[in-house]
Amino acid sequence: MHEGVGLSILGLFGLLTIAVLMLPVTRRLRLPYTVFIAAIGIGLSVVFLPLQGLELGMIGDFRDAASSFGLTSEIVFFVFLPALVFESALSIDVRRLLADIWPILLLAILGLLVSAFLVGGALWLVASVPFVVCLLLGAILSATDPVAVVAIFKDLGAPKRLAVLVEGESLFNDATAIVLFNILAAMILTGAGASLMAGMQSFLTVFVGGIIVGFIMAWMFVMVIRHVRNMAVVEVTLTISLAYLSFLVAEHYLHVSGVMATVVAALVIGSRGRTAISADGWHLLKETWETIGFWANSLIFVLVGLAVPAILSSLAPDYWLVLSIALVSAFVARAGLTYIMVPAIAALRIGMPVSVGFRSVMWWGGLRGAVSLALALSVYENPSFPIEVREFVVTLVCGFVLFTLLVNAPTVGFVMRFFGLDKLSASDLVVRRRAIDKVRSAIANDLPTLASRQRIAPETASMVVADYEGEAEEHADEASADAQLSKDDWLKIGLLSLIGQEREAYLDQYAAGHIAPHIAQILLGCADDIRDQSKADGVDGWVRGHKTALEFDWQFRLALFLQRRFQTSRMLAQRLASRFESLRTMRLAVLEVKDKGLHDLEQITGPEILAQLSRLLDERENEISKALLAIRKQYPDYADSLDRRYLKRCAIRQERESYDRLSEEAIIGGELLLNLQDNLDGQYHSLSRQPRLDLGLTREQLIAKVPMFKALSDDQRQAVAKLLSPQLSVPDEIVIREGDPGTGMYFVSSGAVQAEIQPVPAIIGTGGFFGEMSLVIEQPRTANVVSLGYCELLALSRRDFETLMDLDDGISDIIKSVARERQEELSGN
Template sequence: MTEIVVAILAIALALILVSVLLPVAERFRIPHTVLLAVLGIALGAAGAWVGTDTHRFGLPGDVFDGLGTVGASPGAFLYVFLPPLLFTAGLTIDVRRLFDEVSAVLLLAIVAVFVCIGVVGGVVHVATGVDIYVCLLLGAVVSTTDPAAVIGIFREVGAPKRLSILAEGEALFNDAAAIATFGILINVLVHHIVPDAAAPGLDFLREFAGGVALGIVLAYIALFIVMRLGGSIVGLASVTVGLAYVAYILGDKYLHVSGVVAVVVAALTFATLGPTRLQPHQWEALRHTWHQLEFWASSLIFLLAAVVAARVLAGFHWWHVGAVLALYVAAFGARALVLYGLLPVLEAVGRVQPVDHRYKTMLVWGGLRGAVTLALALVAYGNERLPQDVRDFVAILATLFVLATLFVNAPTLRPLMRFFGLNELDETDKVLRDRVLLLSWASVATQVREAAKIYGAEADMAQRLPHLELGHASTSQADIALPIDKRVAYGLRTLCARERELYLWRFGHQSISRHIATMLVASADRLIDQVQTEGVAGYALALRQDVVVDRGFRITLWLHQTFGWERPLSDRLADRFETLMVERSVLHELKAFNRTDVADLLGAAVADRLAELLDERLEGIEGALKALSLQYGDYADTIRGQHLQRIAIRMEADEYDRQLGNFAISQEVYRDLQHALQERRAEANRRPPLRLGLKLTAMIERVPLFAGLDTGEVAAVGKLLRARVVLPGQKIVARGERGDAMYFIAAGVAKVKLAMGDVELGEGAFFGEVALLEHKPRNADVVAKGVCHLLRLDAHAFRRLLTARPEMRQEIETVAAQRRG
């Protein structure tokens, strides 16, 4: 019991100390990890001086005793502290940007680890004469990078986002390769059995793939659980903490796959799906919780590892200086080899966007080592199955190497970034920054004038403030010193990002369902990626994707037409209705945003060009909605009504919040109102069933040939016709086939492929009649240009109709004669 108490006391005081170091690090512009290393070594040295007779020192002695208890099992460091570090990194990274750089990240995270192990092993073996497998073990220990210090510096000086993504992505996965190799080499040294050359690689691939599968499965299970917690934030945090530790321990100890990869993939899966599964306030609270856990874990593991490492350094000899110099040169030389030798190969074959040489230099020099390296070194040091000289060699050199990177590389990162100019904005960002400043100053000047009236000050007070006067004078007359094509590209990216946020905003205010939000956000992410890589051309591609149905839709339509399975197609049609309606609503908001904010920032010419793109996209969505509403008009009206009801409920909820904030109602009244509102919201979120029974009457009335029929005649003709939906690009009739039906276009456009060129047939037109009249094969292909709703009249019904309706026969024959001519 006493050991537990003093251990808790030591951890509590350690948390206070690491927090006190934060303002010190900020004041002297020193990486926090450097101060943690200094503090840890100081505490370790003091603990060694105190020795085992801690009772005579009272409380300080108990603290040192507690530190010794916590650090007595270095192997526990990985199980206690590593899962929070990995999960937070995966949860907070920009997943889309990570996948954009996935090839470069895997090169740095996996290939670079193995290159480092091999180069360090060979160089240190030559320099010291120590057994090659011991040197390879040392290489595995020092191959993991610690991004905490370098990423903190990158953010502080405003480094490009890509540089941070590469550093963060590398740190996500390199622990897996290092720990797997570490375990293999420990077994080699303990059992003196060298594995088959291919066995380690196959084992690593099995562990990596198994970790990926385990992480995905556990993340989905965790999401299934949290979705049924009723919005509990404490429950959400508890489930994710359990997920991180279960993934690591289950993978590492029970399934013998990579626990590191399992945790990282679980976090990435959660980060991908979480924003559309959880309410925005839940997601923010979860990220805040994990940032706190990550700070505790990273600080404590570094501090406690440094405390234990201080004792390890008691065995230091001067010959270790030469060995650590060889280690330093080898480790950073291997890193340079990967970045300057292997990465250009990926760039050459198009797998990686070219990386600036300045970025490469920063990534080489920023390969700091930290907590995980110290923890692995101490795990090796505490493994009594290894000879004592091996344990000392690995632990001392790894500790010295960590200290070298912290005291040499870390302090010089900031000056190096300034030397390369990576802390400065590029020309585009500079121009836009200046423009935002001017616009902001003009806005503030107006508000200051209004405030002056309230305070009884002079109305021209704003003009006496130099920068506000400058802003007022410059916004109307200054040109934006940036080519228009760059401004258009920037404006597109702004609109795409805004579109994504508007979808999430609607989800957060419960105006759309979680399912629809997931689909729309995924679509927006694809749009952002296309615009990022292809600019305006990428956005034009999105115009077509909005109205082109996907493979899943085609499959459900085939199932319905072939087997009569209604439910899959009904669900897909309902999804399409809702997504198109929400997209249309968001695009109208984007048009207003473009006319105001974008026009002010980038100029009227850019806003006009962007407005054309938005109008074109909106036109396509309107056309797709029109086609669907024609066939399922009642359902479309119901969905529109539901959306309006959700909007009304959101506004009502905002009004209740306002009344509560103004103390006009009590908490009891507020809860009663919210309860009633929640019941109405649940009803509004309940999707009505979509009946696939076709509205033939409405479709027949769209065809001019049938315009003169009364209600009874329409019903009679309807018995002869069959409705059919065809998808964009789908061939309706094929040249040379036997004609068995003619078709009327109720909605959409079809293309007739003729030798002299394509002919488009629109709403109300018909085709296929010539083959039926002349009993000849089809003379042309007819392909749907978009989603088409057709009325199919088969050959037998065709003859019956012409017999019963001579006037229709005459009109059809007239059109057929014109086409033959």
């Protein structure tokens, strides 16, 4: 075959075919996939050597194509890296990532810088190259690949927060390594001296610049995707374009971090993009990106295997000592990160505690992959670098990557077994045996009926039933012998089962199209949080987790701040609407678990534990209902519109299923079915957008609800409107705190607040006001005032208080009179 496109295609897809066919082999042999295909690449490289120059037809063409299909920095950077980064970041829960953003940034930025300096310093002591070159190599070797560790954590059922911490740290770690590499490479090539301030400025510019580019481009693509909704192929293709274009625009044209741009673009698509992409489109998107990520990983590691032997063959004898120093110093630096910095972050309460076993897996499983190779190859291919620097960097990096692939990856399992992470806990063993007993007993009961229907001789059925009954009794004996678990252990087992069923209920609601993707994401995140806390602290963790799920998150708090500070209500309305839908779906899921899930647990946990689990679910349902009722009371019309929308969507889905059954029964034809489905699709699409919630926080609307202002003239009401600031107060919010200086007063337009005065708290409802005493009498706040639900308030600042008092004598008299009465009541108490 002539050299050209055909030869390249033969080499590319021949290697991809070999790589993917190794997946079932590695699963059968229980070997790490990336390690095995890298070994296959090395084997191919060795096999190709004696075949050079021989005419072997297609095999010879494949040999030539695979040998010439070199691994270059541009291929890694612009072909593989965007795909790998986007696929990894797309699966990260943004809510969890932002919750742990500070520990992630500390580990990724500070941890990498410390590691780079430690490795660079150790190499400088033994290598005859400048310190800045050693530091450059330290930055390259500090970029880790999380794929292996995250996969292991998923198999072990590790806390979701821990998986997000590891994957987030690695993604930001890669970006930090690339930024530091570019700064150091520029210093080597230009001969410029090191400047701490200039380096920090350049680092922040490149790092933050990549974030901005990725965010802007992702939002542009989301806006486009909104207009092509329900066209899954277009939606998925646009995300692929976004991955590569965001990387290219940031890295090549704007000279900022392409990795950070791609990471942020994926995070935006994974969070906000879900509201724009249809359910079918999101399912296809996930499958497509899993496939792209698998292809990229497969090709890059087989190409690594092909390239490494040729590079390492030129490794000088004195480099072996330097490579050993690099390995030791890098693992020592990684140990400091996992065994010192991670516990310190937990001690400061800005991150979660991580067990020694999981930290050890994080340490030993810190493989080096695409980023390290790409950076090393970019040095090797650049003739501006001195030849000794190029050889020094590329040989040591390839040796290091090969070591982590062939030594670390296959032995991570030994680390897991050493800490007992691969073993089922005592509670898991007991549940396993009781579950087997329950299932096998049910099968033994059902087999005679099945045999009778199939006209199988009763004697034959009895023999099979006897086998199942014997095995069931055997497992029952083991369960009773091992059931030395405490009541708390059994409660934890039950709670984990309940939250698992609740999670499945959310997935069913999403699959049925009853909830939007972003609502499903919120609810699944809440379920995972409750699961993690229940797994750690049993009932206390369960209670704490479900209370946290009902609290107002940082996004809601931000929306409140924006409304109060800038009088913009759009974000707050969106957060309230999402909260209403989330709470309603949460309550439906809990009711479903109560109706169906509790019964299945009785044979596992016993009646006493089941009764306590039922009480815990009742308490959870009551708390959810209380939170839901608060919104419903404040916005009844909106609640009714959501209820109607939900019922209509359920009815349309049921109608579609009925038409499908009629088609299967040949009662209606295919053309008629398509016509009916098109009609239903139009109706369903019209219901897909969440109804807009009108908060009613305009000055005119709120002033009209306060009786005190009704006697004012139109001009006076307009003057009052300019003085007052509408704001929404949420349930149990402390509007005024005892002892604080008086900065203003409030009028209650709707709802009620409670002044926590002694001996009897005072409730102030619609039309009332509070906070005036500090302004009239000029003293600190005398009591806490707490919202008794969602309250619409009108805030009046101290600066505008006198203006209002001068505006109308009637208002002034009322406020001063009430202030004196309240002061007398407090004095009397």
